[in-house]
Amino acid sequence: MTQASSAPYQVLLYYRYVPIADAAAYHTGHRELCESLELRGRIIIGSEGINGTVSGSVENTNRYMEAMLADPLTAGMEFKIDPAEGHVFAKLSIKVRKEIVTLGLPGEADIDPNSLTGERLSPREFYEAMQEEDVVVIDGRNDYEAELGRFKNAICPPIRSFRDFPEWLRENAPNLRGRKILTYCTGGIRCEKLSGYIRQEGFDQVYQLDGGIVKYGKDPEVRGRDFEGLCYVFDERVGVEVNLTETRKIITHCRSCGAEESRYGNCRWPDCNEQIFVCSDCRGTHGLFCGEACREAAAGAGIPVVPPPEIPV
Ligand SMILES: [Zn+2]
Numbered sequence: 001m002t003q004a005s006s007a008p009y010q011v012l013l014y015y016r017y018v019p020i021a022d023a024a025a026y027h028t029g030h031r032e033l034c035e036s037l038e039l040r041g042r043i044i045i046g047s048e049g050i051n052g053t054v055s056g057s058v059e060n061t062n063r064y065m066e067a068m069l070a071d072p073l074t075a076g077m078e079f080k081i082d083p084a085e086g087h088v089f090a091k092l093s094i095k096v097r098k099e100i101v102t103l104g105l106p107g108e109a110d111i112d113p114n115s116l117t118g119e120r121l122s123p124r125e126f127y128e129a130m131q132e133e134d135v136v137v138i139d140g141r142n143d144y145e146a147e148l149g150r151f152k153n154a155i156c157p158p159i160r161s162f163r164d165f166p167e168w169l170r171e172n173a174p175n176l177r178g179r180k181i182l183t184y185c186t187g188g189i190r191c192e193k194l195s196g197y198i199r200q201e202g203f204d205q206v207y208q209l210d211g212g213i214v215k216y217g218k219d220p221e222v223r224g225r226d227f228e229g230l231c232y233v234f235d236e237r238v239g240v241e242v243n244l245t246e247t248r249k250i251i252t253h254c255r256s257c258g259a260e261e262s263r264y265g266n267c268r269w270p271d272c273n274e275q276i277f278v279c280s281d282c283r284g285t286h287g288l289f290c291g292e293a294c295r296e297a298a299a300g301a302g303i304p305v306v307p308p309p310e311i312p313v
């Protein structure tokens with residue numbers, strides 16, 4: 001739980017699948033705790049557990065972890081900790097939902113990872129399994145996350161939302177039968193359900209990366225080996241480094257000049273707002289637009305098309 005960095009803030013990522021009998025009451029108490037510690041971030045609470053990512057000062061995030069570990073419901077829970085220079089969220093959002101990640105399976109078909117899930121692999125075991133013949137590595141995230149970074153040779157389903165996964169699996173099942181299936185996601189929570197779902201669909205060799213990409217990147221032995229690009233995160237950082245080995249590379253490119261670029265921006269034409277990669281040189285000369293049509297629309301509406309050069313982050 002201690003951190004080696006001298007950064008004044010921390011970002012925590014955590015989840016636990018555990019029955020919460022009265023999610024509404026838990027929500028109330030949890031909100032008070034987070035507000036008293038001035039945390040920001042996104043937390044989802046449901047009758048099946050809790051899923052959160054928050055930022056706060058080192059002192060307050062440490063207190064938060066102590067409080068969670070002292071609660072029998074979340075005792076022993078694993079926190080992934082990133083140092084940060086400040087908050088990475090604009091506000092605090094705590095919601096009660098039916099599922100803590102939405103796979104959207106109806107009623108009895110829903111997966112309880114405590115009774116059905118894929119076998120967990122440590123970062124090292126996952127790396128070794130990826131080297132085997134006839135293994136399929138499936139990215140359990142959305143397409144725009146995989147676009148920024150993914151494991152070498154992974155299959156990235158073209159889905160915009162986690163709830164589209166079951167349909168993709170049914171369509172692709174014939175190609176996957178008889179093969180060893182490895183799944184991964186950002187922090188591990190989606191794979192708990194996803195790998196359980198794949199098993200429920202009749203596959204028997206199903207494995208998941210324990211702790212997800214984030215833990216894989218922090219593992220002192222594998223150090224993110226063979227993860228290409230950056231890991232997409234749902235906060236102001238958008239992309240974080242994973243691979244600290246000589247296999248690190250950037251896989252995304254400026255849509256204007258083709259140079260390597262890993263920083264997402266939103267097309268400045270408000271009606272479009274598409275998430276795109278444009279390098280800082282091209283932002284300076286053409287502005288941050290997905291194409292000529294948006295640039296012209298913005299110019300026609302009086303929006304400055306070439307902003308002053310931004311200070312690199
Ligand atoms: Zn460019």
Ligand SMILES: [Zn+2]
Pocket residue numbers: 267268269272273274289290291294
């Ligand atoms: Zn656009």
